[in-house]
Amino acid sequence: MLGCFLGGGCCPLVCLLALLLPLVSLSHLNQHGPRSDGARDRPKLLLVSFDGFRWDYIDRVPTPNFHRIIYEGVTVERVESAYITKTFPNHYSLVTGLYAETHGIVANEMYDPALNRSFSMETDSIYESRWWEEAVPLWVTIQKAGGRSGAAMWPGSDVKIHGMFPNKYLPYNASVSFEARVERIIEWFSAPKDAAVDFGVLYWEEPDESGHNLGPQNSLMDVVIAGIDEKLGFLMNELKKAGLYEKVNLIVTSDHGMAQLSPDKIIELDEYVSRDLYTWVDKSPVVGILPKEGKFDEVYSKLADANPNMMVYKKEDIPEHFHYQHNIRIMPILIESKEGWTVVQNRTAPFMLGNHGYDNTLRSMQPVFVARGPAIRQNYVKTSMRSVDLYPLMCHILAIPPLPNNGSLSNVQDLLSLEPTPSTAPSIPPRANGYSYAPVVGSFIGVVMVLGFLMVYIRQVTLKQLPSLKHRSREMSQPLLQEDLHL
Ligand SMILES: [Zn+2]
Numbered sequence: 001m002l003g004c005f006l007g008g009g010c011c012p013l014v015c016l017l018a019l020l021l022p023l024v025s026l027s028h029l030n031q032h033g034p035r036s037d038g039a040r041d042r043p044k045l046l047l048v049s050f051d052g053f054r055w056d057y058i059d060r061v062p063t064p065n066f067h068r069i070i071y072e073g074v075t076v077e078r079v080e081s082a083y084i085t086k087t088f089p090n091h092y093s094l095v096t097g098l099y100a101e102t103h104g105i106v107a108n109e110m111y112d113p114a115l116n117r118s119f120s121m122e123t124d125s126i127y128e129s130r131w132w133e134e135a136v137p138l139w140v141t142i143q144k145a146g147g148r149s150g151a152a153m154w155p156g157s158d159v160k161i162h163g164m165f166p167n168k169y170l171p172y173n174a175s176v177s178f179e180a181r182v183e184r185i186i187e188w189f190s191a192p193k194d195a196a197v198d199f200g201v202l203y204w205e206e207p208d209e210s211g212h213n214l215g216p217q218n219s220l221m222d223v224v225i226a227g228i229d230e231k232l233g234f235l236m237n238e239l240k241k242a243g244l245y246e247k248v249n250l251i252v253t254s255d256h257g258m259a260q261l262s263p264d265k266i267i268e269l270d271e272y273v274s275r276d277l278y279t280w281v282d283k284s285p286v287v288g289i290l291p292k293e294g295k296f297d298e299v300y301s302k303l304a305d306a307n308p309n310m311m312v313y314k315k316e317d318i319p320e321h322f323h324y325q326h327n328i329r330i331m332p333i334l335i336e337s338k339e340g341w342t343v344v345q346n347r348t349a350p351f352m353l354g355n356h357g358y359d360n361t362l363r364s365m366q367p368v369f370v371a372r373g374p375a376i377r378q379n380y381v382k383t384s385m386r387s388v389d390l391y392p393l394m395c396h397i398l399a400i401p402p403l404p405n406n407g408s409l410s411n412v413q414d415l416l417s418l419e420p421t422p423s424t425a426p427s428i429p430p431r432a433n434g435y436s437y438a439p440v441v442g443s444f445i446g447v448v449m450v451l452g453f454l455m456v457y458i459r460q461v462t463l464k465q466l467p468s469l470k471h472r473s474r475e476m477s478q479p480l481l482q483e484d485l486h487l
Contacts, residue, residue: 042147043375044189044248045397046200047094048235049154050228051087052208052356054216054257055079055366061222063229065236066370069252071379073372074415078363078384081256083322084286085356085365087208088121090255090387091155095201096135097391097405099323104134105156106329107282111290114328132161134327136403138394139166142199145400150188150197152181157201168197178204178231182238190242199398200248204231208356211258215353216364249373249397253390256356259339259364263351265309267343269335272306273299275345281331284343286357288331300333309341322360323406339364377417385412 055077058066069075082093082100088108089100100106110119110131119125139149140162150168151157158171168188170176181202188197210224232252239245269275277295281288291299303312313334318325324334337343339358342351358365367387372378375397388407395402396409396416 042198043398044198044244045373045375045394046185046189046202046239046248046250047394048202048204048232048250048252049091049094050204050207050231050252050254050368052206052211052256052258053228053254053368054211054364055368057207057221057225057228058368058370061226061229063225065229065233066252066368068236069232069250069370069372070381073250073370073376073378074380074382075371076369076382076385076415079253079366079369080384080386081360081365081367082387083324083360085256085358085360086282086286087255088126088155091203092132092135092137093388094253094255094390095137095139095154095156097388097402097407098135099388099406101324101327101330102135102406104327104329105131106324106327107286107288109282110329111279111281111288111331112329126156127159129160129162132156132159136162138391138398139199139201140164141395141403142398142400143167147198147398147400148196149199149201150185151201152185153203154201155203166197166201174205179234182235186238186242186244189244189248199394202235204228208258211354212352213354215260216258217260218353246374249371249375251369251371251390251394253369253387254367256360256367257363257365258354258356259358259362261340261342261351261353261355265341266347266351267307267310267337267341268346269303269343270346273302278333280345284357285337285341285355287335287343289333289335290331291333296332303333303335309338310343311336311338371415375417377415380415382412382415 057063081090083089084100084107086108088105089103092103092105093099096103108121111117112119112131115130117125117128119128119131125131137156139151139157142149143164143166148168149166151166152170153172153176155172157166157169159165168184170181170184181204185200185202189200190196207221207224207228210221214220214224236245236250239248239250269280277292278299279290279292281290289299289303300312300314306312313319313336315325315330315332315334318330318334324330335343336359339362342355344351356365360366369385386407388405389409389412390407391405392402392407392409393412393415402409
C-alpha cells in the first residue's frame with residue numbers, strides 16, 4: 001500500500017514494513033509508555049527544616065555543605081514566610097501551600113471559640129485532628145495518589161489528619177538525635193521499591209532554640225550555625241552512602257528567621273489595660289487578645305495608641321497582605337510588636353534574647369532556602385519567592401496534582417532543571433478509553449523515514465553492484481531496481 005503511495009508498482013517489502021512498523025511502535029509504547037502502577041519509579045523529594053535558620057546564617061561562618069548544595073543546585077535570597085512567622089503555622093504552610101488563615105494553624109497557641117478548645121504546644125491538644133483538618137498536608141495527598149511518605153518529627157506529621165498518618169513517621173520526641181532521624185529517613189527511602197517512600201520530611205529544632213536563648217547577634221551562634229552545617233553534611237553523606245544523593249531532590253529551608261531582642265525593648269500591657277478584661281492568646285511578639293464579653297471597645301481603646309512600639313489591629317483591619325484575618329481562631333484584637341520589641345503582661349515573664357513571629361516582610365524573619373537534585377536547576381540564584389510557592393513546586397517535582405493553594409508554580413518554575421529528566425517529567429495518567437494519535441503519527445513518520453533510507457540505499461547498491469543482483473532474489477529486489485533505474 002505504501003509502495004503504491006510512493007509511485008510505481010507495489011513492493012512486498014514496503015508493504016510488509018508498512019504493516020509491521022506500527023505494531024512495533026505500539027509494542028514499544030506498551031513496554032515503556034505510561035504505566036498504570038503509579039507507585040513505581042516516582043520522583044523522590046526530601047524536605048528538611050532547620051527551625052529558625054535565618055537566611056544570612058550561611059554567610060556568617062563557613063558553611064561548606066550549604067554552599068555545596070547551592071553550587072550543585074539553587075538558592076533563593078529572599079523567602080517570605082507566612083504570617084505570623086511562628087513555627088507551627090509556617091511548617092503547615094510549607095506542606096499545604098496555604099496561608100495560616102486558610103490552613104487553620106494560625107499560631108503556636110490558639111483558641112477556637114467554635115470548639116471552645118485551646119491548642120498549645122505544651123499539651124496533647126496538638127494531637128487532636130480537628131485543629132489540622134482545614135487543610136490537607138502533602139504527605140496525605142501523595143498517599144492518596146498512590147505514593148508513599150515518611151516524616152521525622154515534622155510538626156503535625158504524627159497527627160492523624162483526614163484519617164491518615166504518613167506511611168512512616170516518628171512520634172515527636174525532642175531527645176531523638178538528628179543523626180537518628182536521618183538514619184530512619186535513609187532507611188525509608190532505601191526500602192524495596194514497593195515500600196520505599198517518595199516524599200520525606202525532616203525537622204530539627206536548631207538553631208531556633210539557641211537563637212532564642214543567645215540572640216542571633218551573639219558570637220556563640222557561630223558555633224551553632226557551623227554545627228547545623230555539619231549536620232547537613234552528615235545527611236548528604238548518608239544519602240551518598242545509600243546511593244540516593246543523585247536520585248532524591250533535596251530541599252533545605254526553615255520556617256522563619258530570628259530577630260535580636262533587648263531588655264530595653266519591653267512593652268508591659270499591665271500598664272495600659274487590666275488583665276481582668278481580656279484573655280491572652282499566644283505569645284510575644286504577636287499576641288491575640290480575646291476581650292471578655294462586652295469589653296471589646298474598652299480593651300481596644302485602651303490599647304490602640306498606648307505604645308508606639310506596637311501595632312494594635314482590630315481583626316477586620318489586619319493588613320490584607322498578611323493574609324491573616326479570615327479564621328475564627330484569629331482573635332478579635334491582634335497586637336504586633338515592632339521588630340526587636342517584646343510584649344508581656346509584666347516583667348515577671350521569662351525573657352528571651354531572640355524571637356520571631358514579627359512581620360513576615362522583615363529581612364530578619366526570612367529563612368534560608370537551598371535545593372539540589374535531578375529536578376533542580378544547577379548553580380542558580382533566585383531573588384525572591386514566598387514560602388507558599390514551595391508547595392506547588394514540590395507537587396510538580398513529585399508529579400502529583402496540587403490541591404488548591406495560595407502558591408504559584410510560575411513564581412518558582414525557574415528553580416527547576418532546564419533539561420527535563422525522567423524524574424521531573426509529569427506522569428501521564430493511563431488512558432482507559434481514550435484514543436491517541438501519537439502512535440499512528442509516529443509510525444507513519446517511521447515508515448516514511450525507513451522507506452526513504454531503503455530507496456537511497458538500494459539505489460546506491462544497485463548502481464554499484466548491478467551484476468551481482470542477478471543472483472539475488474528477484475522478487476524482493478527487482479521491482480525496486482527497475483523503478484529505481486527509471487528515476
Ligand atoms: Zn522559635
